[in-house]
Amino acid sequence: MMKVPLSRPYKTENAIEYIRDVISSPYISSGPYIKRFEEYISKISGAKYAVSCSSGTAGLHLAVKALGIGDGDEVITTPYSFIATSNVILYERAMPVFCDVEPEHLNLSYERVKECIEKTYIWHDGALKNRYTGRILKAIMPVHIYGYPADMKGFIELAEKYNLKVIEDSAEALGSYISINGRMHMAGTIGDAGIYAFYANKQITTGEGGVVVTNNVKIRDYVLSVRNQGRSLTSSWLVHEKVGYNYRMSALNAALGLSQLEHxxxxxxxxxxxxxxxxxxxxxxxxxxxxxxxxxxxxxxxxxxxxxxxxxxxxxxxxxxxxxxxxxxxxxxxxxxxxxxxxxxxxxxxxxxxxxxxxxxxxxxxxxxxxxxxxxxxxxxxxxxxxxxxxx
Ligand SMILES: Cc1ncc(COP(=O)(O)O)c(C=O)c1O
Structure with a gap:
């Protein structure tokens, strides 16, 4: 009987060469492969900045923190996703507010989000306050599910109208595009921050890994510091300015990822x-x-x-x-x-x-x-x- 797995990672010839290169260098944790991997993602996605991290979940968590989402806040997102999407909101003691998906592609529905905002929130001191919970709506987090782009034009319009942030969970959407005002944009690069994930079932894998993409230098600097134990970006290695995490990607993972990106x-x-x-x-x-x-x-x-x-x-x-x-x-x-x-x-x-x-x-x-x-x-x-x- 033939056995067919759900997914099988694709290995390119240069993978071994790149990994050998890392092992024979002094840089197996951080180092040049991390930089090359990040620059490649930035180049192909069109985002100004790309910061690698240990998983897609870590990247999403960093994006939530970078946008100042925390206790007393709410984030609208989809109930039709992988659990990391809503968990990262809960990590920060904020609440996910689910709105239903559209029936065609099962992405967060613009209509349902608009309706939810209009029915549930009141405009109060320059922000949307939930009339039942008293919490503040800070962001919308669409997910490009199955790699199919969500209605980013609609979500950006809502965000501009109501002073909201947009985080794109693009874990599945590296290489997907959506046309906005006549120009194709890679999914993940349209909102304030987006992430891609590199688990073994993804088109490009690093074993485990993720990346945050953004065009905002403040978000980039925040993510750079907090993925690396909250280290100062300007002073010495043991000076910490924030409570951070070890969410770094290793050079071995980046080498595998780069070997794949080049193909x-x-x-x-x-x-x-x-x-x-x-x-x-x-x-x-x-x-x-x-x-x-x-x-x-x-x-x-x-x-x-x-x-x-x-x-x-x-x-x-x-x-x-x-x-x-x-x-x-x-x-x-x-x-x-x-x-x-x-x-x-x-x-x-x-x-x-x-x-x-x-x-x-x-x-x-x-x-x-x-x-x-x-x-x-x-x-x-x-x-x-x-x-x-x-x-x-
Ligand atoms: C939609 C979505 N969000 C987040 C993640 C989390 O990524 P990771 O498994 O790299 O932490 C995944 C993983 O497959 C995903 O499919």
Missing amino acids: LPEIVSKRREAFKRYEELLREVDEIELFREEDGVKTNWFVFVIRFRHMELRDKVMNYLRDKGIETRPYFDPPLHLQPVYKNILPYKRGDFPVAEEASKRVLALPFFTGISHEEQIYVVKTLKQGIVKVA
Whole structure:
């Protein structure tokens, strides 16, 4: 029986060379590879500054802190994401306020956010105050879920109107673009700060790692200091000005990341080909729906997700595929507001976000990675079709 994993990291030839270079140098923690990695991210993303860190979660946490979000504050975000999105808000004793997603691409809905602001907040001393909790709305945190860009134009308009910050959780969206006022921008570089993540399932991996991108030098300096134990940027190594963290990326991770970044065009084109192949192979499978790319948007082919028209089929087909050696994931089930950890922390219940809840029961991520072979994809689709017939 063929075994097909959900994800498999892609290793380029120069990886070993770069890692050997780091090991044989005196710089295995910090050093030149960190700088080269950051400069590469800044160049390809178009953001003025890129600061590497130990994970996407660490990057998001630093962005939340850099924007001054803390006790007594609220941040609007999506319930349809990975849990790091809302956890980093809670780390700072602020509260995530969820708004439902739009049904097409399952990103935070501009309409729902606008409605939530208008119904829930009052304008008070130059800020939006929650009429029920008394807390202040400080920011919107859209997530480009599955690498598909959220409605950044809409969120920036709301932020400008109501004096809010925008943090983009672009963990999944390196290489995705959205057109704003006739110009293509990489997702993650439009708000005040954005992050990319480099866990092994991402297009570019550093093993573990993340990066904060911003065009604001104050945010860059804050993140540089706080990722590095709150060290002063101008005086000696043991002078600390803030309570910081060790959120640094190591040079070994940066070397792996750089080796991959230098092959980004090849990686993107392989993923695009594999994506199109799945689309072709799945075209006549009536029981599922595929996501579509709209005008003015360019996705990065991060994951391949299908949606079952009948939700009862999803888990049965998933189990069938598992028994045939194919790993898939109900990505994201449960949605954040129904996560057990939040039961006694956040004021949400089943039924609050119907679009996210329904999607979480219909979606399934199929095996998808840079080096997936034609044979593997054919096996996945053949078995999926068999599964649908057998379990229906
Ligand atoms: C949407 C989203 N946000 C945040 C993260 C956190 O990134 P990391 O696992 O590098 O901490 C992920 C990770 O996959 C993610 O998918």
